[in-house]
Amino acid sequence: MNQRAQERTHFGTCPLCEAMCGIEIRTEGSRILSIRGDGADPFSRGHICPKAVALKDVHEDPDRLRAPVRRVGDRWIPVSWEEALAEVASRLAEIQSRHGRDAVATYFGNPTVHSYSALLAGARFGRTLGSRNRFSATSVDQLPHHVAVTHLYGHPLLLPIPDLDRTRLLLVIGANPVVSNGSLMTAPDVARRLKDLRARGGTLIVVDPRRTETAQLADTHHFIRPGRDAWLLLGLLQVIFEEELARPGRLAAFTEGIDTVRRLVRPFEPGRVARATGIAAEDVVALARRLAAAESAAVYGRMGVSVQPFGALCQWLIQVLNVVTGNLDRPGGVMFTRPAVDFVAYAGRGIDASREPRRTRVRGLPGFGGEFPVAALAEEIETPGPGQIRALLTSAGNPVLSTPNGRRLERALASLEFMAAVDFYINETTRHAQIILPPTFALERDHYDLVFHALAIRNTAKYARPLFEPSPGALHDWQIFAGLTRRLEALDRARRPPLRQRLADRWLTPRRTLALGLRFGPYGSGMRPWRRGLSLRQLEEQPHGLDLGPLEPCLPSRLRIRGKRIQLAPPAITVDLERLVREQPEGAPSAEGQELLLIGRRDPRTNNSWMHNSRRLVKGPARCTLLIHPDDARRRGITQGALVRVAARSGTVTLPAEVTDEVMPGVVSLPHGWGHHRPGLQLSVASAHPGVSVNDLTDEQRVDALCGNAALNGVPVIVRPGAPPDPSQFA
Ligand SMILES: Nc1nc2c(c(=O)[nH]1)N[C@H]1C(S)=C(S)[C@@H](COP(=O)(O)OP(=O)(O)OC[C@H]3O[C@@H](n4cnc5c(=O)[nH]c(N)nc54)[C@H](O)[C@@H]3O)O[C@H]1N2
Numbered sequence: 174m175n176q177r178a179q180e181r182t183h184f185g186t187c188p189l190c191e192a193m194c195g196i197e198i199r200t201e202g203s204r205i206l207s208i209r210g211d212g213a214d215p216f217s218r219g220h221i222c223p224k225a226v227a228l229k230d231v232h233e234d235p236d237r238l239r240a241p242v243r244r245v246g247d248r249w250i251p252v253s254w255e256e257a258l259a260e261v262a263s264r265l266a267e268i269q270s271r272h273g274r275d276a277v278a279t280y281f282g283n284p285t286v287h288s289y290s291a292l293l294a295g296a297r298f299g300r301t302l303g304s305r306n307r308f309s310a311t312s313v314d315q316l317p318h319h320v321a322v323t324h325l326y327g328h329p330l331l332l333p334i335p336d337l338d339r340t341r342l343l344l345v346i347g348a349n350p351v352v353s354n355g356s357l358m359t360a361p362d363v364a365r366r367l368k369d370l371r372a373r374g375g376t377l378i379v380v381d382p383r384r385t386e387t388a389q390l391a392d393t394h395h396f397i398r399p400g401r402d403a404w405l406l407l408g409l410l411q412v413i414f415e416e417e418l419a420r421p422g423r424l425a426a427f428t429e430g431i432d433t434v435r436r437l438v439r440p441f442e443p444g445r446v447a448r449a450t451g452i453a454a455e456d457v458v459a460l461a462r463r464l465a466a467a468e469s470a471a472v473y474g475r476m477g478v479s480v481q482p483f484g485a486l487c488q489w490l491i492q493v494l495n496v497v498t499g500n501l502d503r504p505g506g507v508m509f510t511r512p513a514v515d516f517v518a519y520a521g522r523g524i525d526a527s528r529e530p531r532r533t534r535v536r537g538l539p540g541f542g543g544e545f546p547v548a549a550l551a552e553e554i555e556t557p558g559p560g561q562i563r564a565l566l567t568s569a570g571n572p573v574l575s576t577p578n579g580r581r582l583e584r585a586l587a588s589l590e591f592m593a594a595v596d597f598y599i600n601e602t603t604r605h606a607q608i609i610l611p612p613t614f615a616l617e618r619d620h621y622d623l624v625f626h627a628l629a630i631r632n633t634a635k636y637a638r639p640l641f642e643p644s645p646g647a648l649h650d651w652q653i654f655a656g657l658t659r660r661l662e663a664l665d666r667a668r669r670p671p672l673r674q675r676l677a678d679r680w681l682t683p684r685r686t687l688a689l690g691l692r693f694g695p696y697g698s699g700m701r702p703w704r705r706g707l708s709l710r711q712l713e714e715q716p717h718g719l720d721l722g723p724l725e726p727c728l729p730s731r732l733r734i735r736g737k738r739i740q741l742a743p744p745a746i747t748v749d750l751e752r753l754v755r756e757q758p759e760g761a762p763s764a765e766g767q768e769l770l771l772i773g774r775r776d777p778r779t780n781n782s783w784m785h786n787s788r789r790l791v792k793g794p795a796r797c798t799l800l801i802h803p804d805d806a807r808r809r810g811i812t813q814g815a816l817v818r819v820a821a822r823s824g825t826v827t828l829p830a831e832v833t834d835e836v837m838p839g840v841v842s843l844p845h846g847w848g849h850h851r852p853g854l855q856l857s858v859a860s861a862h863p864g865v866s867v868n869d870l871t872d873e874q875r876v877d878a879l880c881g882n883a884a885l886n887g888v889p890v891i892v893r894p895g896a897p898p899d900p901s902q903f904a
Pocket residue numbers: 190191283314346347348349350352353354355356380381382383385397398399400401402475476477478481772773774775776777778779780781782846886887
């Protein structure tokens with residue numbers, strides 16, 4: 174045999190964020206020579222960001238676990254897969270038999286959504302486990318979007334997507350796609366697409382408490398006081414109705430409740446809105462007129478308007494604005510996708526959002542889509558009584574750094590009877606596990622974006638074969654979940670479905686499920702039922718992906734609600750207007766007030782909490798800094814680069830200040846995903862660049878009461894010149 178390893182070129186999809194960039198990877202044997210953008214990918218056209226190259230670092234990372242480990246005291250010792258899987262299954266089953274099914278909780282993190290096989294097998298495992306204590310990163314993220322669109326359109330994934338390449342006006346509220354690369358709007362190379370929008374005479378308007386990288390590309394940027402977006406959105410609607418500018422067009426034929434909206438928004442006149450938001454009344458009026466007059470327009474709001482106390486109200490108002498201006502389901506407006514695996518179409522009728530939700534045991538927070546808000550996790554572990562959580566399985570998540578009040582969650586994790594993690598790093602969360610089950614990394618598995626094709630600004634489909642064979646004995650996420658599911662079934666007859674079902678489940682691997690999903694999808698030319706849709710083979714023959722065309726109007730048929738009529742003013746959401754007026758005093762916080770409002774930010778070289786072990790992503794000046802306006806800094810005697818102490822109800826952190834007028838007065842900003850100073854991590858690079866965790870300041874008691882989503886933005890904090898770091902902080 175030829176001893177020299179062969180050079181190969183492989184085409185795949187970057188699995189790190191929602192942009193689905195095509196990548197070209199050259200390898201020699203098991204070595205990665207280079208990672209570049211795939212110029213032949215019809216969607217991403219060669220674009221990548223610095224993180225794609227760091228895939229190599231994670232792949233080669235010596236800190237990454239390759240085999241299961243068990244914690245003995247503060248040491249980790251290797252165990253066989255058989256032993257590890259058997260122990261996890263039997264401990265979970267045993268705790269459930271003593272304390273009931275709900276005593277075992279699960280938390281699924283963000284990378285789950287980037288792996289179709291983990292998603293499918295994880296869901297199956299959850300059904301077999303049978304606990305209602307399911308949590309995920311959804312409730313520190315996009316939960317309000319799902320709630321709003323389920324009420325309006327009948328399915329949590331019927332999310333209208335900005336028709337970015339054709340729109341004439343894009344209003345971006347609380348999103349920074351130039352850095353985040355777009356979210357609930359898969360749009361690779363989004364910065365170029367935004368520049369193209371302006372080059373074709375279109376308009377980009379950004380509303381954000383920080384003059385972001387996206388704002389710098391915009392025609393207009395408005396600062397807004399954190400958390401006051403609902404006021405702005407209500408004000409825009411008020412002007413549109415007051416000036417008779419509403420033009421729902423063909424949508425009127427299947428939309429009810431427009432008059433209710435008109436009545437509800439009447440009190441929110443621009444003067445009041447200005448006092449609440451800090452945006453001048455004439456700017457509110459001008460913005461409303463512009464939106465109404467645009468040939469086509471898309472209002473788009475993301476994290477800034479989701480993870481705040483009125484997230485669901487905001488997301489509903491954004492939908493309403495798009496409807497009353499006639500921009501829903503219109504080219505250049507916001508449109509529904511038609512993905513090649515079309516789970517919305519298979520769903521029949523979606524979730525009935527008007528049903529009274531299940532509520533958490535301790536605080537009574539509402540559930541949604543079969544899970545509970547993660548802001549309730551720590552108290553559900555700590556509060557004794559029937560239904561108390563005594564064991565936890567986390568997968569692809571790092572809630573100690575990514576959910577509010579990480580300090581409290583850490584204490585709660587340490588008090589569990591048992592914890593297991595499906596993850597390949599020993600990080601701030603998994604260090605609390607007794608057993609860690611490490612799956613293969615993304616480059617060793619096949620890839621299809623089940624979720625993000627359904628959220629993309631164009632219909633495309635792309636399947637990638639694994640770049641590398643998994644190393645001998647390694648298991649994929651889905652195989653770990655299948656193994657746990659099988660063992661739980663074997664331990665307990667009551668969990669065992671009938672034989673026929675079990676055989677079907679065995680046969681229906683994630684890959685076969687994907688193949689079937691494609692076959693039943695809307696694309697393909699075959700007339701025979703078994704030749705319908707796309708075949709997986711067809712996709713395999715197109716390593717750069719298939720372009721299936723621009724988004725197309727599809728209403729009302731695509732609605733998943735009874736009677737195919739949109740109820741624009743669902744009472745379950747509109748009641749929240751009372752809370753808004755009650756809880757948000759109109760004026761600005763008093764000038765004497767010592768408090769500043771803390772917001773988050775993202776950085777081009779981070780991916781939530783877990784890529785800081787890549788040297789190329791952490792090198793250079795520290796990026797975990799507190800942005801503070803010069804006036805606020807001066808008043809507190811804070812100078813550029815000096816250490817500051819930031820205190821909130823949940824805790825205190827100390828970090829360098831970056832004095833800049835890029836944030837508005839009264840607002841400070843900290844990125845999330847840092848805080849690698851905890852003991853017991855196996856993250857040698859990250860631990861040398863620890864930063865502090867913003868979620869040691871955020872508050873698990875601050876949620877959007879309507880849906881339970883964490884209110885991570887707009888946290889009141891006190892900022893003082895800082896002493897050197899307090900050693901107790903590192904305990
Ligand atoms: N580089 C990088 N890219 C990422 C990630 C990452 O960690 N790093 N994470 C990925 C993930 S999981 C997601 S969900 C997406 C998120 O994608 P985005 O939502 O686009 O990302 P953010 O940077 O959180 O943008 C939120 C914006 O809201 C602003 N904001 C804060 N509070 C308020 C407010 O009260 N009102 C208004 N109007 N604005 C406010 C912030 O200043 C910020 O600019 O990014 C993804 N992409």
